[in-house]
Amino acid sequence: MSPLQEAVAATFASDGTLACTADGFRPRDGQTQLALAIARTIDQGGELVAEAATGVGKTFAYLVPALLSGERVLLSTATKALQDQLFTRDLPQLAAALGVPVRMALLKGRASYLCKHRLGFADAALGSHELAQRVALAKVAQWAQATRTGDLGEIPGLDERSPVIPLVTSTRENCLGAECPQFRGCHVNQARREAMAADVVVINHHLFFADLAVRESGMAELLPTVRVVVFDEAHQLNETGVQFLGRHLATGQLLDFSRDLLAAGIQHARGLADWMVLAGNVERAARDLRMAAGPAKTSQRYRWALQQPDGVDGAAWALALTSLGHALATAQRALANVAESAPDLARLNERAADLGERAVRFAAPAEPGVVRWLDVAAGLRLIESPLDIAETVQTKLLAQPNVQPDVRPGVQAGAQPGTHSPRRAWVFVSATLGADARLSWFTGPCGLEGAEVMQIASPFDYAHQAALYVPPEMARPADAHHSVEVAALAGDIAAHLGGRTMVLTTTLRALRTIGDALAARFAGRTGPEVLVQGALPKRVLMERFRAGADDALGRGCVLVGSATFWEGVDMPGDALQCVVIDKLPFPPPGDPLVEARCQQLEAQGRSAFADYSVPAAAVALKQGAGRLIRRETDAGLLVICDTRLTSMGYGRRLLAALPPMRRLRGQDELMQALDQLNEQRTGVGAAAQSD
Structure with missing residues (x-):
């Protein structure tokens, strides 16, 4: 055994650290077996796919070798709930029990963090009749004065489906970046800085794949310096990945753009264009596009193999897309004339161009190798995506070069904390990954046919x-x-x-x-x-x-x-x-x-x-x-x-x-x-x- 494997085995022993410090801990052969396999993968590098049935204790099985390795670790989960549990409970307790001093950081997507700039004009976006939303917004504004992290999950009673959340958070499309007047105190940037300085970073699958698609969430700088990557709840990777690796255009995006166009135009360039008409044209085009798709009592997906989706009138669909493109182009011309007068207007100009390009793309036939469909509910989403994430995993993850020198503050350049192989270690764990010995339901679509595969049965009777x-x-x-x-x-x-x-x-x-x-x-x-x-x-x-x-x-x-x-x-x-x-x-x-x-x-x-x-x-x-x-x-x-x-x-x-x-x-x-x-x-x- 390597030193890491010996330390892991000792930790899980009947008289080991966990038995002495963790309430209710009992040695489980399956848990120890999984932990040792992960330790071996960290030592050697490469890919491990492990199905650990309910009761095995997979969380501690990957956290113990990850913490004892001394390596920089990225942990990704499928849900924000498990993300919070790892960061606030499991990691601190285990690090204290093991006596391992580590810096930990929690990193979520933009929609989880308060945007101070957008909070400033969120009230203006609400109608006078929206009393419940105004009450929720007042609660957010009060909390904003005291929060350090800006994580909206801290607010008790705030429904994650609340329509107030899009008003007080940013998206990649509407973020002003360094031009934002609140840039220095931005909660998103603060979270990214803390992640870059941490030994263990906890993220989620959505954030991971969003970065692979647009390289915007900070992972582009973070991942090259990480030697150990663990995906928990890995069974959701493929479906999560295809959501972000394709392209989409949603009426919700268009309505958000229309609302921001009106607010920013009146605030920064009143009288230089008829912002109400421009915004109204985009909003009307978005609603006409939704109407062209026909009624839908519940969420439905329509095939889209030809020029227009199945069951949709071709002439009405083409006219709606053309009208949308025209409304966006007109708005962009007006924005281009005033873009230099305010960062909000410059960003809106870029958004108009991006949305216009998407409208043109969806008006043309789909490229080979992707599937296109229409998601119809109260709103509308035009989507095209790859069938799986295999190519992305092979070309953008597994083919990455060895770990780059660690350039975090306080870490000597070129130093690596562990003594293991320079190859990156990829660990994929879940309670359910397939129905055959090779777990091909998971490994095939994820491009992991060459990975080491193991299955560990539940200890339950x-x-x-x-x-x-x-x-x-x-x-x-x-x-x-x-x-x-x-x-x-x-x-x-x-x-x-x-x-x-x-x-x-x-x-x-x-x-x-x-x-x-x-x-x-x-x-x-x-x-x-x-x-x-x-x-x-x-x-x-x-x-x-x-x-x-x-x-x-x-x-x-x-x-x-x-x-x-x-x-x-x-x-x-x-x-x-x-x-x-x-x-x-x-x-x-x-x-x-x-x-x-x-x-x-x-x-x-x-x-x-x-x-x-x-x-x-x-x-x-x-x-x-x-x-x-x-x-x-x-x-x-x-x-x-x-x-x-x-x-x-x-x-x-x-x-x-x-x-x-x-x-x-x-x-x-x-x-x-x-x-x-x-x-x-x-x-x-x-x-x-x-x-």
Whole structure:
């Protein structure tokens, strides 16, 4: 073993540092195995892809060797919630336990930081009738006087969906850079300076790929000096990457530009152009473009293989894009005449040119090798992207030169803190990365076929802690009555358990149907409280769900969620005892990106269903099932309301991807399992009271 590996092994030993300092720590063979593999990768450089099932303890498994290595480390997560947890809790506690003095920094995207300059004229952008937004803006203004970081996540009660946030934050398009009158005290620049001086920097996948696309977030200077890069929740890398590596044009961008054009024009160049008309023309063109796409009750993606998207009138679409280009060009000519009079106007001139170029691009046919589609909801997004991030990973990440000399303040030029290979170490970890030994669902699209791959099973005793039930008489998934039957079964289970039930749906339509049916069944205070995604922010719903488990009346809650609730939900103990999944989570066949990937596989002579749809469903199914058992003492029931799991040949592949739970064969066994969960919970509660 190398010195680093020896230190890592000692840390995770039964009498090691963690056993003496970390509450509840117990040695786990899988965790130690993963930590040693990461230490070896840090020693040698190269790429490691590791699937570590729930309960392995992957966070400490990568943090310990990263901190003990003495190298400069970049940690990237999929969510800001985990980013905050790493920075505020895990890293400081572990660094203190290990006795490792490290400088740590948290770096988020622009939309997370207050822009002092934009705050100054945010009030003018609000209408007199928008009272709730004015109250929120006043709260932001008061907080702004005391904050050091400018991170809007510090403000209690500020909804991340609040329309005030775009008014008080900057974007790459509207940031004035060094010309900004608030440049010296800019929170974004302060965060970047702290990141450049830190030993460990915590970022998120969105920020990482945004920088690869536009080289604007500060990563261009940071990454070359980093020797160890860890991507946690790596299963989201490909989908996150394709969002940023392509091009897009959104009506929201256009409306923001129109609003800023009017405000800045009147403030800095009143009388030199008719800013109200110019801004109105851009706004009208944006709304006409949205109208040309047709109505959409919910968010929809339209294929776009020809000159215009499928189902869209070609003449109306072409006219709307032409009108938009004309409105932007007219605005740019007016801005060019006054651009030197104020930084705001100069930046608006650049934005007008950029938006105009995008409009021209989307009016022309798409280039080969990309997929283009239209995302239609209340607004409109025109998008084109690569099918995956493989080429980018190979050419922009793995092909990067060795680590450059460290030029941070206080670090001698040319010195490297570690004694390892100059090759950069790339570590990709997640609880779910594939359904085969090579984890090809992840490694293929991410260009990591040559990486070292390892899979570590969960230490949980699933055969005793959990059971799987597939209702044998359930309607077929395509049947209109399927969601109604799912709601009926979920309602029976929730009533039996006193809530403690989460229903995960594969579509928003099913979410609404099941949510409405459960709400009607438990109207009043006759049963569990029904919580439905979208009614409140996700964080609030989860807090309410946890609180419901301790309800003095024993009502509890049943939570119905889709999309984001399939992962990132951690409810250990008896707060959550049953997870109900409505259908097998196959990729939506009508999605243009899914369709293009399937066509690519078919063109290669491969089976799109066997090589793409089934592995993708297996990964998503593992994610959903992973919400159930979070600790060694948890117990629960997984219900999958899709008979294809037992009747179709591919069902065996999907069952094999799930944890090895015991199978329930009928209604009687289901009721017995529910009774056992109630007895166990009551017994644990009674024991706790007696203690």
